[in-house]
Amino acid sequence: MELFDNLALGIETAVRLENLLYCLIGVVLGTAVGVLPGIGPTATIALLLPITFNFPPVSALIMLAGIYYGAQYGGSTTAILINLPGESSAAVTAIDGHEMARKGRAGVALAAAAIGSFIAGTVATIVIVLFAPPLSAVALTFGSQEFFSLVVLGLIASIALARGSTVKALAMIVLGLLLGTVGQDTYTATPRFVFGVRELYSGINFVSVAVGMFGVAEILRNLEDERTRKLITHKIAGLWPTREDFRRMVGPVARGTAIGSGLGVLPGAGHVLASFGSYSVEKRLSRRKQEFGHGAIEGVAGPESANNAAAQTSFIPLLTLGVPANPVMALMLGALIIHGITPGPNVINDEPALFWGLIVSMWIGNFFLVLLNLPLIGIWVKMLAIPYKILFPVIIAFASIGTYSLGLNAWDVFMIAFFGVLGYALVKVGCEPAPLLLGFVLGPLLEDHLRRSLIISRGDLLTFVERPVSAGLLALAVVALALAVLPAIRKKREVVFANEDDL
Amino acid sequence: MPAARRALKDILAGGIFIALGLAFAFGALAYSIGTPLRMGPGYVPLVLGGLLAILGVAVIVKGFMAGEGEEIGTPDWRAVILVAAALFFFGITVRGLGVVGALFGASLMAALARSQTSWKEALAIAIGITVLSVVIFIFALQLRLPLVGPWIPV
Numbered sequence: 001m002e003l004f005d006n007l008a009l010g011i012e013t014a015v016r017l018e019n020l021l022y023c024l025i026g027v028v029l030g031t032a033v034g035v036l037p038g039i040g041p042t043a044t045i046a047l048l049l050p051i052t053f054n055f056p057p058v059s060a061l062i063m064l065a066g067i068y069y070g071a072q073y074g075g076s077t078t079a080i081l082i083n084l085p086g087e088s089s090a091a092v093t094a095i096d097g098h099e100m101a102r103k104g105r106a107g108v109a110l111a112a113a114a115i116g117s118f119i120a121g122t123v124a125t126i127v128i129v130l131f132a133p134p135l136s137a138v139a140l141t142f143g144s145q146e147f148f149s150l151v152v153l154g155l156i157a158s159i160a161l162a163r164g165s166t167v168k169a170l171a172m173i174v175l176g177l178l179l180g181t182v183g184q185d186t187y188t189a190t191p192r193f194v195f196g197v198r199e200l201y202s203g204i205n206f207v208s209v210a211v212g213m214f215g216v217a218e219i220l221r222n223l224e225d226e227r228t229r230k231l232i233t234h235k236i237a238g239l240w241p242t243r244e245d246f247r248r249m250v251g252p253v254a255r256g257t258a259i260g261s262g263l264g265v266l267p268g269a270g271h272v273l274a275s276f277g278s279y280s281v282e283k284r285l286s287r288r289k290q291e292f293g294h295g296a297i298e299g300v301a302g303p304e305s306a307n308n309a310a311a312q313t314s315f316i317p318l319l320t321l322g323v324p325a326n327p328v329m330a331l332m333l334g335a336l337i338i339h340g341i342t343p344g345p346n347v348i349n350d351e352p353a354l355f356w357g358l359i360v361s362m363w364i365g366n367f368f369l370v371l372l373n374l375p376l377i378g379i380w381v382k383m384l385a386i387p388y389k390i391l392f393p394v395i396i397a398f399a400s401i402g403t404y405s406l407g408l409n410a411w412d413v414f415m416i417a418f419f420g421v422l423g424y425a426l427v428k429v430g431c432e433p434a435p436l437l438l439g440f441v442l443g444p445l446l447e448d449h450l451r452r453s454l455i456i457s458r459g460d461l462l463t464f465v466e467r468p469v470s471a472g473l474l475a476l477a478v479v480a481l482a483l484a485v486l487p488a489i490r491k492k493r494e495v496v497f498a499n500e501d502d503l
Numbered sequence: 504m505p506a507a508r509r510a511l512k513d514i515l516a517g518g519i520f521i522a523l524g525l526a527f528a529f530g531a532l533a534y535s536i537g538t539p540l541r542m543g544p545g546y547v548p549l550v551l552g553g554l555l556a557i558l559g560v561a562v563i564v565k566g567f568m569a570g571e572g573e574e575i576g577t578p579d580w581r582a583v584i585l586v587a588a589a590l591f592f593f594g595i596t597v598r599g600l601g602v603v604g605a606l607f608g609a610s611l612m613a614a615l616a617r618s619q620t621s622w623k624e625a626l627a628i629a630i631g632i633t634v635l636s637v638v639i640f641i642f643a644l645q646l647r648l649p650l651v652g653p654w655i656p657v
Contacts, residue, residue: 047644167565171520171558178527178551185544190534192544220586223617224579389620390628393613396586397606397632400593405646413594417587428575429516447547459540
């Protein structure tokens with residue numbers, strides 16, 4: 001059996017003592033840097049990347065994979081504890097995870113994230129082993145039309161993320177799309193909305209938007225709250241999930257894993273769509289819809305599983321097509337090239353030990369992560385005990401230096417301030433930041449595929465409904481929009497007539 | 504409660520969307536628009552800017568129909584200004600003053616953004632953060648940034 005041969009080769013490579021050690025070091029370092037407030041996974045990996053340059057390629061990549069999982073988990077930790085997602089997919093975790101932390105259930109949220117991630121990681125590893133070749137073939141059949149429709153569906157689905165009004169969420173998506181157009185146009189190289197600032201030619205840095213809209217805006221809101229009334233004191237109500245919590249996690253973890261494994265394969269933003277998609281699905285299916293946005297454990301377990309499964313399967317487009325799905329994968333691509341490996345269809349044949357060793361070490365990395373983090377939850381939660389007057393200047397200082405280190409670009413730091421103030425203003429008038437962030441991430445992809453599709457179809461807009469897969473995805477988007485808008489209208493009418501607010 | 508007061512949040516939100524939408528749309532006119540077949544760099548921003556302005560109007564209309572009338576609360580201007588100033592200070596001075604000076608200034612301003620924090624406390628916090636960051640980022644993570652920049656003669 002070829003499959004078992006592959007797996008055996010992978011295990012043989014990954015469990016070599018030095019590789020196990022590199023994986024463990026990677027996980028420890030990734031987690032340690034990733035939990036620093038203000039330093040997200042992208043910054044963590046960028047900071048730790050140079051350490052791996054001195055090792056042989058297989059060990060370096062295994063260590064890097066460890067750093068990646070550690071950084072991601074560290075990012076989820078700060079998203080949950082202090083509402084500071086360093087990455088687009090962790091933005092979803094922050095919604096309910098941070099609410100859980102505010103209610104004293106930070107430990108439970110962290111445990112749910114760790115356990116969900118581990119299960120999803122295990123399943124996704126099997127998915128990769130079984131389906132890597134056929135899945136990459138499916139992803140290859142997707143044309144620009146399908147990608148455009150998929151992105152539209154993802155954006156519409158993200159409306160479910162917002163607590164308040166549907167119209168505001170739509171407007172936030174469009175604003176995010178517009179902010180995504182800042183920078184050089186890919187087709188004509190015309191710089192757009194850069195006001196003569198050369199540093200903006202490559203676009204606004206995602207990290208600046210995330211840290212500003214979530215981190216800094218949250219700090220400003222807390223400072224205002226503290227001035228007018230007392231901050232919520234963080235009483236910690238037990239670190240371990242109860243039997244009831246476990247029962248509520250099973251479904252979301254299973255569904256999140258399935259959604260994540262599937263969407264992660266798609267080159268481009270698959271893991272973002274996965275965590276956003278999982279959240280929408282859980283919110284739709286739940287009998288406790290009103291708990292979402294106020295600390296529902298399903299809203300942490302589902303997206304975290306989806307995120308981790310997708311993180312795993314997103315190595316498929318990277319390794320088979322050479323397409324990086326997100327900024328983190330772009331860094332991994334850079335690391336591969338530094339080690340003399342050109343990602344593409346040939347990696348799996350030319351470097352089987354590397355390919356399968358990397359995949360097996362992903363699972364081992366996940367295993368180390370759970371082993372390391374479950375006992376450490378108590379320590380991470382203590383982060384909440386740091387007095388706020390010390391914690392928030394630390395966040396600002398770390399965010400400044402971390403973001404600056406990404407590209408030695410002062411404008412990345414200025415943009416944190418801009419988005420912090422904009423985010424604060426928007427939250428104050430009742431607009432949630434998550435849909436804006438998704439629009440910002442997917443905007444360039446949407447425009448690119450729109451323009452490419454229309455060039456292919458000679459300007460015929462019907463091309464999007466003439467191709468069956470694309471038409472199906474758009475139909476789903478329409479249904480999702482109708483589902484989101486109709487109950488809102490009905491509820492508002494009730495509010496008007498009954499003159500009472502039933503949130 | 505009068506309708507305008509009840510809809511205040513939505514009027515402000517809609518206003519922000521209309522202003523930003525129109526700004527992007529008019530900005531887009533400066534670039535080549537093109538046709539659907541060959542879209543210029545201005546096409547997508549023009550369409551999206553228009554859409555954002557329309558959604559802004561919808562937010563306001565909906566606010567008048569069913570505004571929730573929650574209080575907005577006065578913004579904490581001291582916090583807004585000092586936090587933004589801290590970030591700008593870091594970005595402007597990190598090259599010239601070096602990491603130590605930029606971090607110290609930025610964390611001092613950030614610490615003072617909280618009105619209850621005294622000058623003495625803020626100074627202590629800023630010194631602590633500077634030392635901690637230098638240890639983590641420069642010594643442990645080997646980030647290649649100068650500790651002291653060219654603006655400070657040694």
